[in-house]
Amino acid sequence: MQLTDYLDKGASLGGDSLCLTTNGESLTYAEAQRMSWRIAGALQGSGIGRGDRVAVLSANDPLALTCVFGISRAGAVWCPINPRNEAAENRQLLDLFGCRLLFFQEKFAPLVHRIRGELPNLTTWVCLDGAVEGATTFTEWLERSHREPDEVSPADDELCVLAGTGGTTGKPKGVRLTGHNLETATALTLMSYPFGDRPRYLAFAPLTHSAGVLTFPIMTLGGETVIMPKPDLGEFLRLVERHRITHAFLPPTVIYGLLDHPDLDSTNLESLRCLWYGAAPMSATRLEEALTRIGPVLGQLFGHRGTQHDLDPRARRPLPRGRNHCRGTAFVRGAADAAHPGSGDGRGGHPASPGERGEIVVRGPLVMAGYHENPEATAEVGKHGWHHTSDIGYLDEQNYLYIVDRAKDVIITGGFNVYSAEVEQALLAHPAAQDSAVIGLPDAKWGERVAAVVQLRPAQRAGEDELIAFVKDRLGSVKAPKQIEIWPDLPRSKIGKVLKPEVRAKLAGG
Template sequence: MLLIDYFDKGAEVFPGRSLVHDGERGWSYAEMKRLTHRIANGLIRQDLQVGAPVATYSPNHPLSVACQYGIIRAGLVWVPINARNSVHDNIEVMKLLGVQCLFFHSAIKAEIDRIRAAVPTLRHCICMDEENLQGPGLEQWMTDGPTDEPYFARSPQDVVSMPTTSGTTGKPKGVMLTNENWEAMVATYQIVMRHEGPPVHIVAAPLTHAAGYLCATLLSVGGTNVILPHPDPGLILEAIDRHKGSALFLPPTVIYSMLSHPKVGDFDYSSLRFFLYGGAPMSVQKLREAMQRFGPVMAQTYGQTEAPMTATLLTPRDHVEALESPELSKRLQSAGREGPLVRTRIMDDDGRLLPTGERGEVVCRGSVVMKGYYNNPQATAEVSTNGWHRTGDIGMTDKDGFVYIVDRKKDMIISGGFNVYPTEVEQILWTHPSVQDCAVIGAPDDKWGEAVTAIVELKAGVTATEAELIALCKERIGSVKAPKRVEFWAALPRSAVGKVLKREIRRKFWEGRERAI
């Protein structure tokens, strides 16, 4: 099946059921299908070639879902732009991918002139939630257009979405995901989740990432997606109770905030059936606390943009068995076993698959693995060995097939579920007149999983404060990427040729822990 087939199947079987809900009003499957027809036909009138990249740039909003599927229905490639990234970073993504049309939320309106000027391929900008805002709004743009369903001959191998990742380089790469990739994700979660009835998905994490993937997996079974504007712990707790939420995805840092929220005991969570977490390891202590609070519903996913959400899964049953059996408790530290439609193994640097218990790079293959990086065959080749996709993570398997992620092959930090690239932070710190040298690493943190931590060597005879350097980074690259703490060292450890030894710095923070991630 094609991705749009799952949408249409849900609309045929559950036309009156809400597909999306903003907390106050819902949009039925039938309404959303008509809306995607109008959006698709509007795009077709712009003479965009089949396969052209079209972006959505919005915080979580029901209309961003309509635009996503309207883009796909028109035979175009959906480019999800993360509204939490800096405008500069998002412009670079749009330039790289040659975005031709942009659906934006009014929260972005102040930046539209800057975006238009910076992205030479951009032909159209449409505000999805307001009219007459530096161009036509969505409703005006769709006026007088046909409402019938457009048809394009599409295949499972056609690219339908192109999220971006920077991997370990800090430079964005477009990840080409096909209908077949999406089908593998949808099928995996329909196997694992085993819905008792049409699910209610509380969407609090960004729709551009895992929460959007989970949304897609629920379409053909009539799932309702209750969309929250941002991951506020109190709002999430209330929404689960109010809307009888049964499915949810969040990074661990948000779950920790929910558990410590003063009103966590005020709501009923008995409707929950599948509480998925991922993006970073979760503290075992907090995981036990979450299971006690929310029930036997926790599930972990491990993957990456190039192989989304299905490389391994630690199911609710796995969690329960590990919690109840002392000899199985270590499994709570694992990322689970390979998904039903993927093979996941451990490989050495020479391309040899390793036996149980030996550490190496986690690799996977299957229908979920991307088609490749957009216009970057060299980068595509670098992550492929003998048909296996290299994740860049170091792990090992136990005798029962559980995969343990123990380190990261490169220096990328995952903090609160977001990728942070040390070189980007270091470049900002080096602009401060008092900084002689610096190294940015991920240090263990109960809330963030990894906290962005800067080790700074100052120039002789000058000073700088932690608050000063953090403020500089927040101003330049935003709060997600800014260091959570700064330490001042007299000298950074260096090799004989003067290279800063980050592994030695990391060791000081991670010493005594079973894993360094």
């Protein structure tokens, strides 16, 4: 399948139905479909052919998303570029991908000016919403390059998306996603979460990440996507009520802010059928609060590699207590497994027994087609025939999957393994804690000592000694932090993940 097939499916269910809405203005499916054909013809008129890379640098915007479908219809490859990245990282990605054309919004012109001289292969720059020196306006480009597009039928497993990793260190890598990858993700989403006729999806998070991929199942049902150009929790609540939103995706840190928002309890959220969350661990305590105040509609997403939701919004009730913080069941037993390292059997490990902790490894049609032009990294992550996630987890007797920690974040103190995520969950159970980060620091006595940084909730107070005692009471003295600092906020990546290398550097330096 091509990405444009999702738009075309929605159009076949009713061209006059609303497809994309922002700031009170809407495109119907027929209008979005016609625009995607015009964009495809203009791309081919600009010399873009099958398999060529075309990048989009934009905040959440209907025209930018329509360009994605035009890119697909032309047979080219969509390269989403995150505007929150540093200029150097975006230049590296555009160079790595070999992009030939870039669509961008006028407000990112300063970033474009900083990188364009270093990208000789990127010869066409198209500004979507204004006039920028050295670039063609979208309207001018569309008229000048327009031609009737040739239809392009995709080959099996043809590349359709090249996405930069959201990594926090080192050079960015390009994730190769095929039409089959996204077709599988869409099918699994449709069968695993509650949907009705013509759902209404609110895109709060960047469309360059999970929020964009989630538009595809919405379109297959002829649903409407309401796009927020910039994040605002008050506006999110107003739009949910005004548009009777049925589906949305939020990172956990944004859900924490939603729970602290003064308008939450007075907003009518009865239309919500599924509020997805993912991209970072979520506090079990705050998840319970969300279930009570937002409703039993939360569904968890774990990467691109297919585990079911950990709650049951279809039945409008949570899983039994104790499983609310799991990552769901594997779709097929063995599709997600916990491999215990060091078994010596030549395969790098053995399947872990129920309750035994090991690295989570996965395989199946959701797994990427490798890292772009990086065979070494591809081979490393796919060794022994499984995709290695670097997450430590375990399966229980009923095949429910729990993530314990990132492998690199396990702390060895006094000969004991301490999982930082477990300590973070204990800290987040404190009523004053908004978020936390736990790391290991070198220690002459223990080898490593458990250290933590805590961000407090608005208007809340808690001292370091109080928090240490709180964790010690729940986890014991070995796992309790030896030091805690209170910070007003935690350093985060572009998609909201806590940057532990920065936390570690600051604590070590202090």
